[in-house]
Amino acid sequence: MxxxxxxxxxxxxxxxxxxxxxxxxxxxxxxxxxxxxxxxxxxxxxPYFIGDVxxxxxxxxxxxxxxxxxxxxxxxxxxxxxxxxxxxxxxxxxxxxxxxxxxxxxxxxxxxxxxRPFVPALKNLDLNGIFTLRTIHDSLNIRRYIAEMQPQKALVVGGGYIGLEMIENLILHGCEVILVERAPHIVPNMDEDMAQIVHDYLESKGVSVLTSTDINGLVGENKIVCAAESSQGNIDCDFVLLSTGVxxxxxxxxxxxxxxxxxxxxxxxxxxxxxxxxxxxxxxxxxxxxxxxxxxxxxxxxxxxxxxxxxxxxxxGGGNARSAGVLGTGIARVLDLEMARTGLSENECTRLGFEVSSRTISAKTAARYYPGAGDIHVKLTVDNNSLRVLGGQIVGFSGAAKRIDTLAASITTGATVKQLIDMDLAYSPPFSPVWDPVLIALNQFA
Amino acid sequence: MxxxxxxxxxxxxxxxxxxxxxxxxxxxxxxxxxxxxxxxxxxxxxPYFIGDVxxxxxxxxxxxxxxxxxxxxxxxxxxxxxxxxxxxxxxxxxxxxxxxxxxxxxxxxxxxxxxRPFVPALKNLDLNGIFTLRTIHDSLNIRRYIAEMQPQKALVVGGGYIGLEMIENLILHGCEVILVERAPHIVPNMDEDMAQIVHDYLESKGVSVLTSTDINGLVGENKIVCAAESSQGNIDCDFVLLSTGVxxxxxxxxxxxxxxxxxxxxxxxxxxxxxxxxxxxxxxxxxxxxxxxxxxxxxxxxxxxxxxxxxxxxxxGGGNARSAGVLGTGIARVLDLEMARTGLSENECTRLGFEVSSRTISAKTAARYYPGAGDIHVKLTVDNNSLRVLGGQIVGFSGAAKRIDTLAASITTGATVKQLIDMDLAYSPPFSPVWDPVLIALNQFA
The missing domain is CATH 3.50.50.60 (FAD/NAD(P)-binding domain)
Structure with a gap:
């Protein structure tokens, strides 16, 4: 049998x-x-189903x-x-x-x-208009609520990838968005300096961003959420997304x-x-x-x-496969801004006891003179002893973030800065400056 | 001193x-x-200066x-x-x-x-309307000629990157374009199967593509080029770009x-x-x-x-720097189609005596359901003995080609398929399918 x-x-x-x-x-x-x-x-x-994308x-x-x-x-x-x-x-x-x-x-x-979503123990969680997003059912519930109630002021609790992606899609529905993050900076798996670029961008797009802020409870009117109590005072809102991890x-x-x-x-x-x-x-x-x-x-x-x-x-099935492990590679977009990370952040390196150096460069995603070239910021973290690249973070526009894969491949193989510094990466004006931003970043360690 | x-x-x-x-x-x-x-x-x-981009x-x-x-x-x-x-x-x-x-x-x-451009010894090279493209002067001459003479039918001789990039920019000036390549296929640094995708695309966009075709001479009228003599007969044209290498x-x-x-x-x-x-x-x-x-x-x-x-x-200056060598990485775009290559093509491997296997996959540049996901074709060539990746070729749309850098980094470090097959590459719907096309290609060697 x-x-x-x-x-x-x-x-x-x-x-x-x-x-x-x-x-x-x-x-x-x-x-x-x-x-x-x-x-x-x-x-x-x-998130893109909710945004009708x-x-x-x-x-x-x-x-x-x-x-x-x-x-x-x-x-x-x-x-x-x-x-x-x-x-x-x-x-x-x-x-x-x-x-x-x-x-x-x-x-x-x-x-x-x-x-499943982690839901903080807040009072009045049973009000209407409070959501988490994990399943198709969740997304159908959010879609239905947005269509019926047309919320104007959305509170996103938690500044990780899902929170950020939902900001974009809530804005597509005409919502004003407030993002609240408990930690000192949003995008907690990136370093604060890189996260700050995302923070500033969101503010430039009209999103209110509150960091180091706790949500303590929710307030309702006619069984519908109308505000959140936070460590910075009450925040008016008629829609709440709890995106505080799983x-x-x-x-x-x-x-x-x-x-x-x-x-x-x-x-x-x-x-x-x-x-x-x-x-x-x-x-x-x-x-x-x-x-x-x-x-x-x-x-x-x-x-x-x-x-x-x-x-x-x-x-x-009877085979013998093994996992090589992960680098915690992640990528997300919020409106036009892209962000990605792989390996260990500088912060993680420090916590783990690595002695590292980090360098951050700003460049363009295409030749400077080519229309549509986007700003790109690349942060690299390198082990001081082995000179191995331990981590990379990218924030930028116009095809910036998928460059993280070049770093993910490099880190996967255990490569040192020296092996990578003059890599033969692809160049033509619509795709890259003659020194790709990844190479510019690597060259900071020359 | x-x-x-x-x-x-x-x-x-x-x-x-x-x-x-x-x-x-x-x-x-x-x-x-x-x-x-x-x-x-x-x-x-x-080429983009000529196209007024x-x-x-x-x-x-x-x-x-x-x-x-x-x-x-x-x-x-x-x-x-x-x-x-x-x-x-x-x-x-x-x-x-x-x-x-x-x-x-x-x-x-x-x-x-x-x-400098290699110029084949053709009769009547001194006619007006015949160009090479290498310097700013060349581009100014071409711009002036296009503005004054408004050529309608452009012959591009040579199907390498410059020829392909010029096709795009000549079309922007309203030219009908004929591409003639002496070799059996265009994009000679790629394998024929990948080049054929480019060939078919160009034809679908109204470009006439003639391979295995020699240009033997040029014909003029009033000192202006009006045709080229080819091994396939005369080709009417009022503009000729010679992009036959340097x-x-x-x-x-x-x-x-x-x-x-x-x-x-x-x-x-x-x-x-x-x-x-x-x-x-x-x-x-x-x-x-x-x-x-x-x-x-x-x-x-x-x-x-x-x-x-x-x-x-x-x-x-007194230092001691060394070149690590190149992979022949290249990238180009013609209209919306992107192409890139790194390492050795299958054809080059065979010529050099490597015993290799090649696999080609077709996938999407973003999640299948995400608007704007482009077709992407990835060809990988792997050494049968060492299982090292020796070469990669990519043709596709919408951010397909810069993925070549993931392969360039992998090849630079001498990585084997086994090291790379489950790499932690970045995924989110606007950027990639959950298995990035590079990983799908690598998995063909599992």
């Missing part, structure tokens, strides 16, 4: 695991359960259950996994439409339960006795194996490892979820 | 050498001579002689170097405005005489007894030293070395000229 793989979770990591396992082991029976109605959707596209929610769905069925991968939606019994190799599940509880056995199990959906793993790691994410090794026999975890519910430090980290990202899912699936 | 550096040539390599030498050795007397009226100009911008020729000039004078770098224009006497450490020069001949001595000499201006070096290398370019070592004591060469007049093969190559590029100039200048 065929071995059976059960996957809990139907988005990036879960569906990648299911697909890969079936590819490496076509005889495997593959069964996916998800508590959502939607599967295989592009969560990172949701993407018009149909179908566009966000990479592949339907019917398409997976044709690959002999069974997907059942609206089913919640409620207990894992590792000793019995069994999962207990519940069908959400009729509350029916049933058990299924597995030979291999992949936990890909993802993460927490891994690891409770089901913890209850089954699986080891958790940093930030309570499920601990996995480089093969995506959990502490329990035949159980893998992947995606936003699991830890990963930093390529530069080897340290266990929790950096939930769509890219990592896909890669971890692929690795878990390959191993669950 | 201060040592004296003489530089022959005032564009990319020459001015980079002068500037760098002065920076590393401020006591050095630095004297630049150029036979041109213009210095320090962006030759790669000339760049409106003022001043915009193409990075720095004027006055600005160099303020750095204590003396530049004399319209002076031709006519003889180098290595035994006497002397250069004989001629002022072009009054034919005055004079000698100057040097302690160090940098030859940065560049290259040849190094190395005669002055050869006459002085300096060794020449491949394609008659001046032979230099990794320190940019020629075979003569205290004489360096840099830029389009000199050879370079391929990073992957160590072979001497002649790949004249603005980027390489700047780097070689910098290295020659540093060494002429």
């Amino acid at each position: 065929a071995e059976k793989l059960v996957v809990i979770g139907g988005v990036a990591a879960g569906m990648s695991a299911a697909s890969k396992a079936k590819r490496v082991n076509p005889a495997l029976e593959v069964q996916v359960y998800t508590d959502d109605e939607f599967i295989s959707y592009a969560g990172c596209g949701l 993407i018009l149909a929610k179908q566009d966000l769905i990479a592949k339907t259950a019917e398409q997976f069925a044709r690959q002999d991968i069974a997907v059942e939606t609206s089913v919640r996994a409620i207990q894992i019994k590792p000793a019995d190799k069994t999962v207990i599940l519940q069908r959400l439409n009729n509350d029916e509880i049933f058990a299924t056995s597995y030979d291999r199990l992949v936990i890909a339960t993802g993460a 927490i891994p959906n690891s409770e089901i793993a913890a209850e089954a006795g699986l080891a958790l790691g940093v930030k309570n994410a499920i601990r996995v090794n480089e093969r995506m194996e959990t502490s329990a026999d035949s159980i893998y975890a992947a995606g936003d519910c699991a830890v990963t490892y930093h390529l530069l430090t080897g340290q266990e980290v929790y950096i939930p990202m769509g890219t990592t979820a896909n890669k971890q899912g692929k690795i878990a699936g390959e191993n669950a | 201060a040592e004296k550096l003489v530089v022959i040539g005032g564009v990319a390599a020459g001015m980079s050498a002068a500037s760098k030498a002065k920076r590393v050795n401020p006591a050095l007397e630095v004297q630049v001579y150029t036979d041109d009226e213009f210095i320090s100009y962006a030759g790669c911008g000339l 760049i409106l003022a020729k001043q915009d193409l000039i990075a720095k004027t002689a006055e600005q160099f004078a303020r750095q204590d770098i003396a530049v004399e224009t319209s002076v031709r170097a006519i003889q180098i006497k290595p035994a006497d450490k002397t250069v004989i020069l001629q002022r072009l405005n009054n034919d005055e001949i004079f000698a100057t001595s040097y302690d160090r000499l940098v030859i940065a005489t560049g290259a 040849i190094p201006n190395s005669e002055i070096a050869a006459e002085a007894g300096l060794a020449l290398g491949v394609k008659n370019a001046i032979r230099v070592n990794e320190r940019m030293e020629t075979s003569a004591d205290s004489i360096y060469a840099a830029g389009d007049c000199a050879v370079t070395y391929h990073l992957l093969t160590g072979q001497e190559v002649y790949i004249p590029m603005g980027t390489t000229a700047n780097k070689q100039g910098k290295i020659a200048g540093e060494n002429a």
